Amino acid sequence: MHIFRSAKSEGKSNFALRLILLYAVLIVCLFLSFLVGRFPISPYTVLELFLSKLGIVTPHWESTLETVVFSVRLPRILLAIMVGGSLSVSGASYQTLFKNPMVSPDILGVSAGAGFGAALAMLHSAGWLEIQLTALVFGLIAVVLAYGISYIFARQEITIMVLAGVVVSSLFSALLSIVKTLADTTNALPSITFWLMGSLGRSSNDNVMVMLPALIFSMLLLFLFRYQINTLAAGEDEAKTMGVNVLLVKTIVVLSSTLMTVIAVSICGIIGWVGLVVPHIARMLVGANYPKLILTSFGIGGIFLLIIDNIVRGVPGMELPLGVLTALVGTPVFAVLLSRVRKGWA
Numbered sequence: 010m011h012i013f014r015s016a017k018s019e020g021k022s023n024f025a026l027r028l029i030l031l032y033a034v035l036i037v038c039l040f041l042s043f044l045v046g047r048f049p050i051s052p053y054t055v056l057e058l059f060l061s062k063l064g065i066v067t068p069h070w071e072s073t074l075e076t077v078v079f080s081v082r083l084p085r086i087l088l089a090i091m092v093g094g095s096l097s098v099s100g101a102s103y104q105t106l107f108k109n110p111m112v113s114p115d116i117l118g119v120s121a122g123a124g125f126g127a128a129l130a131m132l133h134s135a136g137w138l139e140i141q142l143t144a145l146v147f148g149l150i151a152v153v154l155a156y157g158i159s160y161i162f163a164r165q166e167i168t169i170m171v172l173a174g175v176v177v178s179s180l181f182s183a184l185l186s187i188v189k190t191l192a193d194t195t196n197a198l199p200s201i202t203f204w205l206m207g208s209l210g211r212s213s214n215d216n217v218m219v220m221l222p223a224l225i226f227s228m229l230l231l232f233l234f235r236y237q238i239n240t241l242a243a244g245e246d247e248a249k250t251m252g253v254n255v256l257l258v259k260t261i262v263v264l265s266s267t268l269m270t271v272i273a274v275s276i277c278g279i280i281g282w283v284g285l286v287v288p289h290i291a292r293m294l295v296g297a298n299y300p301k302l303i304l305t306s307f308g309i310g311g312i313f314l315l316i317i318d319n320i321v322r323g324v325p326g327m328e329l330p331l332g333v334l335t336a337l338v339g340t341p342v343f344a345v346l347l348s349r350v351r352k353g354w355a
Contacts, residue, residue: 097310100284122151
């Protein structure tokens, strides 16, 4: 018994150390990201700027430097971390719920619905805020449809829920194709195409303030129900015998994952592979234990998308689509991971 307790405490300390190192790397990447751009800003200067806001350091720089840091680069860096972390946690949550390693955050049609909503707004020459709101609304509509279909026909049976997501995704993809056919080839169609490939180029402090509460709320919900979700991963029958409210836990996972995904997609477009690949990397590091998995997935996802966005910003003279680059990196990484995945990953 004493040996078992010692091994358990040692496992907890090892995980805590790994988590501290992971988030230390994330913070280092955050500061180094300010070096990327037309005008490199050193991490020391960024630290001084932060300290000046606390009244610790007296400002000795031009006001334009503060504008660049706090209104241009910081929002984009923070959004890269939050979007990457959100998609990764959503992917890990869905993979745990559906017990399927091939599941991604858009399994219930979020991306297809949001893509159609954004394209529809661009077709009518809407502003950026209207585009984001329309994408958000239609992304939520897609998930509600998929969830409703699965509930009506099979009381949320996992397999039917996945199939309902496929149906809804196909529906909105078809509607998106119609909108692209009707779009003006000079202005609207290029804008729709670029948005669908994902970009953080229009990041702002307003976007951060929209995403942050949704992220905190969703992560808090998942963390509060982390042990029930972990139990559900073993199977619904086992979870019921242990007193888990299966319907409630499923709803919590779908609600939280959908909210994070739809907010992320509405802000920066469709970014694939992050929510599919990162949970596998996290699972290789800390195992399939859900509480450990979501904390690790968020950190790795934030680092991954931040590095990819730094590459995008570092290319002179052009803005590469973020989703294209995540696919170029994610595809070979996922192929390598597949070769190492064993039976019983969950």
